[in-house]
Amino acid sequence: MAKTVLEVKDLKMYYFTSRGVVKAVDNVSFELKKGEVLGLAGESGCGKSSLGFTLMGMPTPPGKIVGGSVKIDGREIVGLPEDVLRREIRWQKISMIFQGAMNALNPVYTIGYQMIEPLIYHKGMEKEEALDRAMKYLELVGLSPEIVYRYPHELSGGMKQRVIIATALILEPEVVIADEPTTALDVVVQAQIINLMKKLKKELGLSMIFITHDLSILAEISDRVAIMYAGKIIEIGDSQKIYYEPAHPYTQKLLAAIPRLHEDVDKLEFIPGQPPNLIKPPSGCRFHPRCPYAMQICKEQEPELKEIDKDHYAACWLL
Amino acid sequence: MAEPILKVENLKKYFPIKRGLLGALRGEPPRFVRAVDGVSFEVYKQEVFALVGESGCGKTTTGKLVMKLLEPTDGRIYLEGKDVTELKTQEEIKAYRRKVQMIFQDPFSSMNPRFRIYDVLEEPLLIHGIGETRAEREELIYKALEMVKIVPPEDYVGRHPHMLSGGQRQRVAIARALILNPTFIVADEPVSMLDVSIRAEILELMKELKEKMGVTYLYITHDLSTARYFSDWIAVMYLGRIVEMGPAKVVIDNPIHPYTRALLAAVPEPIPERRNIIKELPIKGEVPSAVNIPPGCRFHPRCVYMEKGLCDVKHPQLIEYEHNHWVECHLAGKI
Numbered sequence: 001m002a003k004t005v006l007e008v009k010d011l012k013m014y015y016f017t018s019r020g021v022v023k024a025v026d027n028v029s030f031e032l033k034k035g036e037v038l039g040l041a042g043e044s045g046c047g048k049s050s051l052g053f054t055l056m057g058m059p060t061p062p063g064k065i066v067g068g069s070v071k072i073d074g075r076e077i078v079g080l081p082e083d084v085l086r087r088e089i090r091w092q093k094i095s096m097i098f099q100g101a102m103n104a105l106n107p108v109y110t111i112g113y114q115m116i117e118p119l120i121y122h123k124g125m126e127k128e129e130a131l132d133r134a135m136k137y138l139e140l141v142g143l144s145p146e147i148v149y150r151y152p153h154e155l156s157g158g159m160k161q162r163v164i165i166a167t168a169l170i171l172e173p174e175v176v177i178a179d180e181p182t183t184a185l186d187v188v189v190q191a192q193i194i195n196l197m198k199k200l201k202k203e204l205g206l207s208m209i210f211i212t213h214d215l216s217i218l219a220e221i222s223d224r225v226a227i228m229y230a231g232k233i234i235e236i237g238d239s240q241k242i243y244y245e246p247a248h249p250y251t252q253k254l255l256a257a258i259p260r261l262h263e264d265v266d267k268l269e270f271i272p273g274q275p276p277n278l279i280k281p282p283s284g285c286r287f288h289p290r291c292p293y294a295m296q297i298c299k300e301q302e303p304e305l306k307e308i309d310k311d312h313y314a315a316c317w318l319l
Numbered sequence: 320m321a322e323p324i325l326k327v328e329n330l331k332k333y334f335p336i337k338r339g340l341l342g343a344l345r346g347e348p349p350r351f352v353r354a355v356d357g358v359s360f361e362v363y364k365q366e367v368f369a370l371v372g373e374s375g376c377g378k379t380t381t382g383k384l385v386m387k388l389l390e391p392t393d394g395r396i397y398l399e400g401k402d403v404t405e406l407k408t409q410e411e412i413k414a415y416r417r418k419v420q421m422i423f424q425d426p427f428s429s430m431n432p433r434f435r436i437y438d439v440l441e442e443p444l445l446i447h448g449i450g451e452t453r454a455e456r457e458e459l460i461y462k463a464l465e466m467v468k469i470v471p472p473e474d475y476v477g478r479h480p481h482m483l484s485g486g487q488r489q490r491v492a493i494a495r496a497l498i499l500n501p502t503f504i505v506a507d508e509p510v511s512m513l514d515v516s517i518r519a520e521i522l523e524l525m526k527e528l529k530e531k532m533g534v535t536y537l538y539i540t541h542d543l544s545t546a547r548y549f550s551d552w553i554a555v556m557y558l559g560r561i562v563e564m565g566p567a568k569v570v571i572d573n574p575i576h577p578y579t580r581a582l583l584a585a586v587p588e589p590i591p592e593r594r595n596i597i598k599e600l601p602i603k604g605e606v607p608s609a610v611n612i613p614p615g616c617r618f619h620p621r622c623v624y625m626e627k628g629l630c631d632v633k634h635p636q637l638i639e640y641e642h643n644h645w646v647e648c649h650l651a652g653k654i
């Protein structure tokens with residue numbers, strides 16, 4: 001049995017806005033094993049990116065972690081002071097590949113300068129040694145090592161995304177969070193980046209959380225999948241089970257909404273209505289106003305995540 | 320066969336690049352971005368014609384040329400048999416715009432944030448002088464909103480765009496295009512900014528309107544799965560040219576051009592057992608710039624089947640490989 005590298009329990013992260021408290025991440029629990037890719041999916045505004053940033057210990061203001069625990073490699077990070085987080089956790093233990101690689105690099109510094117910064121800061125390396133390491137990582141992601149001397153504007157979108165991936169891996173973190181790493185890329189480049197991530201997973205045994213709203217991309221890489229709705233995980237399990245025997249009506253609807261490339265679909269399904277306001281989420285099951293099977297109990301009581309099969313959990317009163 | 324609604328013939332759009340004073344003095348030849356470089360196709364009534372390709376392939380420029388938002392460098396566009404490129408006066412262009420409408424990609428920026436939904440929909444009516452009285456216009460606006468299922472319309476006409484969700488906004492954008500009862504709609508990536516669940520809803524709506532109201536679409540997209548679902552015809556563009564064209568299912572299920580094959584291989588599919596397989600992509604390198612278009616077949620530097628002495632020298636012709644299935648490749652049928 002592979003060891004657990006990330007353990008999240010009852011995590012709560014709320015945004016304290018002038019309009020009220022937005023419960024963006026509400027009682028989320030899951031585990032990530034070494035060498036495993038967990039896919040995190042849901043519509044925009046369901047809290048998946050908020051969860052990613054919370055795991056990094058950096059909820060976007062006015063967000064605050066209200067409760068729960070996040071253990072990376074056994075070490076609790078909720079409640080650690082910012083300087084400890086920065087020195088010992090972030091990028092060393094857990095790192096992130098950001099959405100929109102185009103804007104994540106500083107245009108006035110060379111790629112090398114930006115890549116060696118964490119090595120000098122965290123590992124106290126000399127510049128020469130750090131550059132060597134940066135070149136090694138660039139080769140690993142399929143780029144030529146001499147790119148360390150180039151500036152971001154000289155690279156294409158796909159190359160920049162590779163640089164971002166190399167930078168996220170350079171301190172050999174236990175966990176990598178990839179937040180929509182392929183949006184804004186063309187299909188061919190997207191497929192190349194997914195291939196790269198598969199290769200890295202295999203060669204380095206990466207443990208990764210892959211966040212996207214696109215269930216097709218998620219299927220390409222995830223071992224397990226978690227579906228989020230309105231700040232909660234409503235279904236989680238082995239990816240084959242999620243794709244072929246989805247238990248929650250929301251998951252079923254999401255999957256039926258994808259047009260297939262080689263299949264004739266008469267009519268795509270869609271979910272009427274829109275995701276709820278997280279300041280005042282609906283009572284009971286948060287999906288009930290949009291659920292075609294909603295019953296009385298759904299409006300009154302909130303369903304818990306229930307084991308319905310081996311490694312397959314869902315939160316729904318129908319089960 | 321009936322006459323096509325829209326016919327595009329050898330359409331070209333070159334954007335000049337500034338040489339600068341020094342360049343001009345040195346007598347450097349002017350350079351151009353060849354965004355659209357000889358595109359021809361026909362669209363028939365109540366059909367959806369999809370232009371598919373990666374960013375920079377010229378698909379949006381083609382759409383803008385059809386809308387007459389840009390003037391072509393060369394080539395002809397006919398709408399219902401009438402040459403559109405000849406239209407010069409304001410009146411003629413205005414009359415044309417009434418027949419051809421556009422749905423834009425981003426529903427967040429395609430509407431004036433200070434307008435109410437009522438104003439957004441009234442504007443085209445005022446511009447084209449439709450509806451004598453306010454009551455008549457209101458009637459048309461309500462009808463258009465009901466058509467795109469923004470119901471009850473009374474609840475929405477007074478709202479501002481920011482008070483609607485992305486899906487609702489895109490539906491208002493569709494209503495705005497439909498309110499003039501156009502013959503032809505150019506839909507430029509209408510669903511690419513939307514969530515998967517809402518995407519399906521908008522596609523279903525557009526499909527329904529096609530069947531009910533006989534709308535004809537030019538659907539511009541990078542997404543082959545939605546193109547297959549929504550379109551009757553697919554044309555794949557690469558560096559300003561159509562490299563393969565045919566009925567949607569034929570192009571997707573039996574692709575001939577190596578570029579189409581590579582694009583199709585790159586499409587992610589919701590099949591989790593493939594997660595540990597690294598898919599071979601039959602394509603090399605990256606898209607070259609449209610300023611320095613490679614000689615011969617413009618795809619040859621990236622093509623895995625490239626034949627030296629043929630593909631890198633001679634420009635291939637768009638040939639009818641099988642009935643209604645057109646391919647621009649020297650090796651069509653041999654690979």
